[in-house]
Amino acid sequence: MKRAALLALAAALLAGCSTVTVSRNGSTMVNIENSGWYLLNFIPLASGNPAKPNGFSTRLFSKTVTLENNIKMLDKVIEDEGAVAIRDLTSFTIDEHILLILLKRHAYHTSAQLLMEDDMARSSAAGATRVINRKRPSSPDENSTPHTEP
Secondary structure (H helix, E strand, C coil), X not given: CHHHHHHHHHHHHHCXXXXXXXXXXXXXXXXXXXXXXXXXXXXXXXXXXXXCCCCCCEEECXXXXXXXXXXXHHHHHHHHHCCCEEEEEEEEEEEEEEXXXXXXXXXXXXXXXXXXXXXXXXXXXXXXXXXXXXXXXXXXXXXXXXXXXX
């Protein structure tokens, strides 16, 4: 029984996490965290899976704790929520060392306020940091030249 409890504790400790939280209290705020565990500061053991945030999905032995992955998750939320701009985009990292340099938990945090179309019409859009272009080609081959066989 003690072994099972120790194994469960070790698995919980070494699990990576990828979390996206959207709150709508007057304005739409997005908070993203992606974390992972590293051996000797550079060998990835377990990282959050940015392709499946908020799920119990961990990537083993791959480095997914990057600012680029946080921005990709933010872009997905922007698209899902229908935002046209963002404001107050911030990112920072946190490193927690356990057993000196043996184990390290590394986490990227990213947050932003989403601005919708009606926010842009009001004065609350002052200070928007990014305008999002939602125009997309109607078909994937629209910009490519057709291939014809002789």
